[in-house]
Amino acid sequence: MIRGFKTHYIREVEELSSSLWDFVPSDGEYALKQYKMLVPSCWESHPHFVNYRGKGIYTTKFYASGNVKLNFKGVSHTANVYVDDEFVGTHYNAFTPFSFICKNLTADEHTLKIEVDNDFSEQSLLHIPNDYMTYGGINRGVELETIGEIYIKRIHFSPFKEGDVWKAKVKVFIENLANDNLFVDLKLILDYNMFDVSDIEVAANKTLEVEEIFEFKDVEPWSMEEPNLYIISAFLEVEGDVFDDYVERVGFREITLDGDSILLNGKKIRIKGFNRHEDHAQFGCAIPYSAMVYDLELIKDMGANSIRTCHYPNDELFLDLCDEMGILVWEESHARGFEEEHMLKPNFDKQSEDCINEMVVEHFNHPSIYIWGVLNECASDTKAGSLIHKKQLEQLATLDNTRPNTFASNKHCRDLSFEYPTVISNNMYPLWYFDRSVLEMLSGLIAYSREHSTTLKPYIVSEIGCGGIYGSRNRTKEKWTEDGQADILEKQITPILENPDCTGVYIWQFCDIRVSTEWAMKRPRTHNNKGVVDEFRREKLAYYTVKKVFSNYGNYFDKN
Ligand code: ADA
DSSP states (O other): OOSSSOOOSSSEEEEOOSEEEEEEESSSTTTTOOEEEEESSOGGGSTTOTTOOSEEEEEEEEEEEEEEEEEESOEESEEEEEETTEEEEEEEOTTSOEEEEEEEEEEEEEEEEEEEEOOOOTTOSSSOSBSBOOOOEEOSOEEEEEEOSEEEEEEEEEEEEETTEEEEEEEEEEEEOSSSOEEEEEEEEETTEEEEEEEEEEOTTOEEEEEEEEEEOSOOBBOSSSBOOEEEEEEEEETTEEEEEEEEEEOBOOEEEETTEEEETTEEBOEEEEEOOSOBTTTBTOOOHHHHHHHHHHHHHTTOOEEEOTTSOOOHHHHHHHHHHTOEEEEEOSOBSOOHHHHTSTTHHHHHHHHHHHHHHHHTTOTTEEEEEEOBTOSTTSHHHHHHHHHHHHHHHHHOTTSOEEEEESOGGGOOOTTSOSSEEEEOOBTTTBOOOHHHHHHHHHHHHHHTSSSOOOEEEEEEOOOBOTTOOOTTOOTBSHHHHHHHHHHHHHHHHHOTTOOEEEESOSBOEEOOGGGGGGSGGGEEOOOSBOTTOOBOHHHHHHHHHHTTSOSBSSOO
16 A cells, blocks of 8 residues: 555556565675565564664566656665666655656566665765664555656645635646657546646656646535545546546645744644654554554544654655544654754755655645654754754745744754744753753743744744653652653643643654664663653553643634
């Protein structure tokens, strides 16, 4: 399963994942031995590769002819792709999708080979030893599309309301692979709303963006309580013959800012959220659909209404579920804890820019995504680091001016970058890493952020939490006990939810996660143990504390 809905009815699409591929590790104890490896999965889920960091070669066969488009939803962390031993392309970053086109294949069986590398090196500036695990393998879906010489590359759907009428700016990206200019007609259908755009000329070897604003009748808005979704289908025709299609799923909702408030369809939202890493004891980062659903059921059971995809773009299948279940998403590009020196390394800008671009361009249509984030706990307190924050936030705003943007700062009253985001966020750990009053710290940080940005902006506590080892029970409520975690967490989140100047809170974190070996001496069990459930999703006492506290607060500030 690649997406939560059928993406084509006319274009031929074949899922190449959900199957065993040939796998040969290049290094380590089992180097050059032949294996069958499930795609998608992490190789760490195979008993021989639980700690394997290196390269491996995946191969599979497919039958096709003509032009094909190979779509990869996530390969960790570098993929070199070959078809019939011809190099097709390379991609860096485990957490963003990518595609390659192969033209004029002969009608035959072909071999797809992917060299995968999850090693740390100077070439990898975003995947580094960190307080989460960089797994290895083809962790997300792979599909094969058969396309003609001209096809629909994507659709971007930006809904807005004018009075009582829902409208949307619709951009359809049409790519012409031929060496001649081609003419096509475009038809769009959403429920009973149908639109035609005729005589579109697409220049040879170019992609044309067809942009129109349409009015949509008899549609219901998307909200947390009623997450109404609609299928929008685009068809390409020549003289009435339909030869290509592209299907997306969208929601009619508007995110706007009003001073220190974030509004969803005009109502001021209160964030009751969790930071959630894509990590599971059994599946690593390749969390299967049923386990994604279980995570979201637990999150809703606790009364949470939002997920922060710390610290990287998530599997689109998970975002589809958030669309369907009315869970708001703060999706962020891949970055955690980079110092200025690291951010100034030659490849950093390009690798960051590519990740941000792929995140926004590919995930643009998800109504659940209400804000984009970058640069978690990076050097926002130095001049050079601040300029990089400015650059990445401007890139976000250019790619998508329909959503706010932010970065989670831990530089607090040294931060130099609060001028640049449209929403200000802080990670803070009073009562855990240091003994300070939550309220005093929160008030001080809100005041500082207001003094250091020219306009009044919404403020979110993007991380707060504490550790608790599953099964460690003690009435002393010492740190690392479940009792202590539940006690501290209640004292941390209650004053935040009580503070009208704060849009809300993301608890760090939903589940315990595996971390890099290099962090072993900083993290008991080589895990980050601040989850309210452990890595198997076994609830800790804190689960029930959060459920109790969150139940006292609604999804919106104003009662109506
Ligand atoms: C930081 C960081 C998280 C995690 C957390 C912790 O806020 O953003 O990724 O490392 O600290 O557990 O201390």
